[in-house]
Amino acid sequence: MLTLFWAKGTCALASHIALEQVGAEYKAERLDFSKTQQRSPEYLKINPKGRVPALITDQGILTETPAILLYVAQLFPKANLAPLNDPFALAQINAFNSYLCSTVHVAHAHKHRGRRWADDPQALEEMTRKVPQTVGDCFELIEQEMFRGPWVMGERYSICDPYLFTLAGWLESDKVDINRFPKVADHRKRMSDIPAVAKVLKVHAAG
């Protein structure tokens, strides 16, 4: 049995979608960030980083989206979410997901989570001001250089797709017009039409 800790509006959506898509038996536990439940003593025992996602497995606890996504793909190989026997193709997937976690998500985080890197209100304001540009630049690069189509890695759907979908879902709130990126915009639409994705989105919308 797997238990995923998630919160509304976070990148935990990607892992949640993957779990649903592979047909895993799992429980989804929502944390309420508005009540800072991610910093509660109970949750810090599960994830000392005080973030989501965290996935409780029979073998222990996993964190970090790229790690959880690949783990889910490995645990359910029949779902075919990653080229597990092709090191180069797998590395391309890992590179894309690394870019999302280390650069794209980080660019976005400077809007509401600027306190990670500064305390002065004017600095926080300046960081927020630049978010549309930095996030826009990231998606420009994805659109022009990385996205192959119809899925991120080409003909084959992979663990890159729910992750890109999750981060692309933040574009409007980051004041970036998704229509600047026709491939990403079309991908987001097709993703949200997948029944497993729609099901998880409904949970997150209600949560």
Place this chain on the structure above:
Amino acid sequence: MLTLFWAKGTCALASHIALEQVGAEYKAERLDFSKTQQRSPEYLKINPKGRVPALITDQGILTETPAILLYVAQLFPKANLAPLNDPFALAQINAFNSYLCSTVHVAHAHKHRGRRWADDPQALEEMTRKVPQTVGDCFELIEQEMFRGPWVMGERYSICDPYLFTLAGWLESDKVDINRFPKVADHRKRMSDIPAVAKVLKVHAAG
């Protein structure tokens, strides 16, 4: 044949060490960041992100440290740098390396690379001011919660070790006293004594 693009003082050191440790046949191409060679038209064709590391392989180009490290481990399984047949143990490695790239490296980058997220000089100064605290907090968590010893993942040396070693090498310049973290400090010392590591360090010191 593999070609690694690296630059002095960057996280490309981790991939460089891994290539040396597995006994790969590779060429190391240095970019001079002081001459912004990472933004040259030639290099942007190799890595449109304008960063290092980038690894040219017979199958194509790879970027992002976590992806390159796992690829090197998979390409040279006899070097035993990752538990390739144990999805959970591998996910723990991926989670650790994801934390390094998405949180620890990013905390450090606010010192000299603040322009990624702000333009105003006062905001950049404020970001620089907070670096010792944020980087210190990251290493506190690594020391207390993540590092198992004697290597990052316990008895078994892995691709987490050169990566942690690389980022721990930035502590002094980030004004964080490494002696606050005895396990990390001891790890850094033992790592630098490994002949393959010492050899690469010498190249980077001269470069």
